[in-house]
Amino acid sequence: MRAPFLARKVAFIGTYLPRKCGIATFTHDLRHAVALQRGESACLVIAMNDAAGPYAYPPAVVCEISEQDLASYERAAEYLNHRDVDVVCVQHEFGIFGGSAGGHLLTLLRALKMPIVTTLHTVLRDPGPEQRRVMDALIKVSDRLVVMTERGRTFLRERYAAPAEKIDLIAHGIHDVPLEEPDRYKELFAVEGRLVLLTFGLLSPNKGIEHVLNALPVIIAEFPQVVYLVLGATHPNLLRHQGEAYRLGLERLAKKNGVEQHVIFYNRFVDLPELKEFIGAADVYVTPYLNEQQIVSGTLAYAFGAGKAVISTPYWHAAELLADGRGVLVPFADAPAIARSVCDLLRDEPARLELRRRAHLLGREMIWSRAAEHYGESFERARAQHAAKHRQAFLLRTLAQEPMQLPAFKPDHVLRMSDSTGMLQHALFSVPNFAHGYCTDDNARALMLTLLWESLGQSTPAIESLATSYTAFLAHGLHPGTRRFRNFMSYDRRWLEDVGSEDSHGRALWALGVCAGHARDRSLQLLAGQLFEAALPAVVDLVHPRTWAFALLGIHAYLQRQPGDSRAGEIRAVLVDRLMTRFAEHARGDWFWLADDATYDNARVAHALILSGGAMAQKAVQETGLRALGWLMRIQTATNGHFQPIGSDGFFHRDRPRAFFDQQPIEVQATVAACIGAFHATADRSWLRQAHRVFEWFLGRNDLGLMLYDAKTGGCRDALHADRVNENQGAESTLAFHLALAELQLTHNDLTDFEPSTAVAAGAA
Structure with missing residues (x-):
């Protein structure tokens, strides 16, 4: 008798560190959290490469897919089908897969023999024809669909007719950090004694950072000790096509507004320990994003879960996470509103501390270990549903009642x-x-x-x-x-x-x-x-x-x-x-x-x-x-x-x-x-x-x-x-x-x- 099947092997498909993108960070953090519960050998990664790849991946990455090479998707499917994988967990974002609207991914998924759990990092309210075609196919081929917001679940049900029983709502995972005073971290960045505003993430024009820079003169007039930290490298896609034009434009705007001494640009992609230190140093976290349809923001989740007072524009994820007084929402592209909200929070320390306390408390339900547990439940539901489909197909067959013919001798x-x-x-x-x-x-x-x-x-x-x-x-x-x-x-x-x-x-x-x-x-x-x-x-x-x-x-x-x-x-x-x-x-x-x-x-x-x-x-x-x-x-x-x-x-x-x-x-x-x-x-x-x-x-x-x-x-x-x-x-x-x-x-x-x-x-x- 062989040992019972114990390890549930999961293969994660998505971008992966050291590639610099939010999905890569998410895939890495999710895989790490699941591996802590199931073992390193039970968690494989199929990494998506873009034109800048290949990357120096860690051993967890066992196979790589070239974004625009359809044959590499087919090879990845064959690889997974022969590796005794129990569940495939896909991180889906239209822009990371090749083909029209990322349709190459469907070639891989349709060839797989095991259940598929797909995390949807974007759920569009008004998709284009090709995006709709890919989403409909993705919903059909996946055994479970994971969304991170209630709005995403609603869109799947009402706009894409996805079965409600197929959808799992799992909040974006965050790292478990204690609720600490920012002063402990400020000396690491030579900003001790100052009030710190923070925005972090890959830089691109849709981040709306210029509106915070336009709000800074009003803020500094009342709080001259304020400093605004802008952390993050320029987005690789933007960098390939436009170079550092956006970042240089922000630096010129800061100088024009006379606030260059109050703004520090950190032009780099930081690892997790250093990111925690940056977040720890912030008194107020600001996300002035301009795209209302951003349904998930990992940076927002990280800052909120760390117990930061958050000011944000009402893009979909922020509107849901910061509702009921859990944060402050300001209109899009409204520098005066940002200035008023920042000053109000800096002026009212008890209110700021209450926001921090409530955010940190709710964030304990979002930590990666809890997310891994919820994903584990989704994996098991996917396996059960996948098996049920096989059983249903079996029951629908007409099986003769007389015994089947015995096979021939073949030693x-x-x-x-x-x-x-x-x-x-x-x-x-x-x-x-x-x-x-x-x-x-x-x-x-x-x-x-x-x-x-x-x-x-x-x-x-x-x-x-x-x-x-x-x-x-x-x-x-x-x-x-x-x-x-x-x-x-x-x-x-x-x-x-x-x-x-x-x-x-x-x-x-x-x-x-x-x-x-x-x-x-x-x-x-x-x-x-x-x-x-x-x-x-x-x-x-x-x-x-x-x-x-x-x-x-x-x-x-x-x-x-x-x-x-x-x-x-x-x-x-x-x-x-x-x-x-x-x-x-x-x-x-x-x-x-x-x-x-x-x-x-x-x-x-x-x-x-x-x-x-x-x-x-x-x-x-x-x-x-x-x-x-x-x-x-x-x-x-x-x-x-x-x-x-x-x-x-x-x-x-x-x-x-x-x-x-x-x-x-x-x-x-x-x-x-x-x-x-x-x-x-x-x-x-x-x-x-x-x-x-x-x-x-x-x-x-x-x-x-x-x-x-x-x-x-x-x-x-x-x-x-x-x-x-x-x-x-x-x-x-x-x-x-x-x-x-x-x-x-x-x-x-x-x-x-x-x-x-x-x-x-x-x-x-």
């Missing part, structure tokens, strides 16, 4: 994953991954598969050779001192532990018992028998019921060839008694199970009791196994009838909701085998029909309607997640598919001369 991927040492654990897609080496668990399963193929007449010299390698691996895995199996071996054939897991010991016993009981090669049969006898006593000291079940399945097969082995019989009796005691202790009401949680490989317990009860002529034991299997079938059947295994992302605990994802192939194979065992024990063909229904999970009859089996490679994908399959085709999943297929094929071959107590499939399953 290619099993052979690809094996070498002279044994079977490798993991794959990158369908390519063996040497980094994780081998394990006893998988080699035990692989040995049983070769024996089933032998029984079906499908063995070849290559498969016979692999059966020898798998048996040799188990022989080498048995520690001569402890008589316990080691589990993990590196690719260079070094054991990584002295004692493996209890599960690996149980699975090794199971495989050796089947080999000793059913192998046609006498050498394998004799060696397996010796190893089984040497390792069996240790199982009595093990404590996990699933391990006992594995051992019982092995004992059952072993005793078919060695019925007189009294020690194996005695250990079987001990293990059966333990399982029955567990059921007596835990099964009650509608919970017929031997523990307070059902995790993975659950049906093995039921299967072991069905076989052992029949072999020991203990009807109560067999009935307990059949009843437990029936309970497992009930809780793992979806409302429309397909198999819905317990998910490994939380499992199923008594009195708590069960996990539905991530669904694992081993649970499916275990249930197929148990149903076949129940059919052989009872001759009730409904169990065989159940086995077929469960097997069809591999073929697309599942929650998402997606194939787990890859008919091209002969491999099986590793899991069914909430919104997609895991594309890797590791040993565990591939063996689970082929074991289940072989067990069904063998059962059908045996039906004409069926003998319930002696069918090989029951022992090998």
